[in-house]
Amino acid sequence: MGVIFLSVKYKSPSKLTLSMKPDVMEKESYTVAILGATGLVGRAMLKTLERRNFPITGIRLLATGKSAGKTLYYNEKEVEVEAVTEGSFEGVDISLFSAGSDASLEFSDIAVAHGSLVIDNSSAHRMKDEIPLVVPEVNPEKAFENSGIIANPNCSTIQLVVALKPLMKLGIEHVFVSTYQSVSGMGQKGIDRLLEETNSVLDGRSRSRAGGSEVPFAFNAVPKCDYFLENGYTREEMKLLLESRKILGSPDLKMSVTAVRVPVMYGHSETVAVKFKDKVSADQVRGILAASPGITVMDDPENGIYPHPRYSEGSGETFVGRIRQDLDDPTTVLMFIVADNVLKGAAWNAVQIAELLTSSRKESASV
């Protein structure tokens, strides 16, 4: 086994994958590994596999050495978490990765070399030309062009492209988007930090982040998701822009993007203004979105019906509401798009991709 790892680790991805393309389509059930199983997304993956009744023969839960020996539950059965090693992927058909880019870069080729299909939630492979970046409602066909690795897009990207894709046929000129991103987008540490800061303010201990110099999340809105790049945009903003263009197959799509962290636990929201090439009505947009896969239109403001992150919690759907015409520009329609970032933005989308390539294919995105 060590020989296999040493021999494949330094091959170029294209050489590696030609002979290693996994053939998972014909099996009735699968051995699945989750790398990052103890994290927010990993735990959601486990639950999603359970909820969607994914056909599983064996499940392997992988994390760092510090989590080895912990137990998680799958279908009410205890499963012990193991420290990931090169041998962890032996006999694994599908590897769901959610352990960050470093772990993905270290283990994805190894998993592929063992015949496993890797569905990777990190940003490690997303912008590589040879690796498909897939949202099943948008570009499912790309999943079949994989050579062993499929990338799962960034959370804020997924919900945006689910809504934009069906509108592409109207001719999109420019997309203006501002995000309101929950702290769970940063993983468990984001949630812990917001709780600590909030408790600290409510206890009267502090009006700022306890023990740190960073801008507090609690009772705040922070126009910095991830770090600032030289061009003045944040890394999150550039992910949203570049990944959307790749998934929509529209490299020249004009997009103006601002990403903001807000003190919400789960669920990312986006205000989106879509400028079309010609006049388009809000009713037209509403009708198209309502008939599109994975989207629930919630748009009856008079009766208090509109999407919001608390509503999206626990769902695999993308919710769209507040659909209205720009008051000064008949070619522009505004909307509010919300999804559970840990589910549709990560775990749910990953499991949907696995379903696309297996006998577990489902027609509906939602449960």
Ligand SMILES: NC(=O)c1ccc[n+]([C@@H]2O[C@H](COP(=O)([O-])OP(=O)(O)OC[C@H]3O[C@@H](n4cnc5c(N)ncnc54)[C@H](OP(=O)(O)O)[C@@H]3O)[C@@H](O)[C@H]2O)c1
């Ligand atoms: N949160 C979201 O909304 C979201 C959305 C889309 C994509 N993602 C991506 O999904 C990934 C995980 O995010 P998360 O929110 O679940 O983070 P998280 O809660 O911090 O969990 C990280 C997980 O990765 C494991 N891990 C970290 N480094 C590892 C290594 N070198 N080897 C093995 N395991 C390692 C951790 O194991 P230990 O517990 O043992 O430390 C833990 O299980 C990231 O790449 C993130 O960008 C997250």
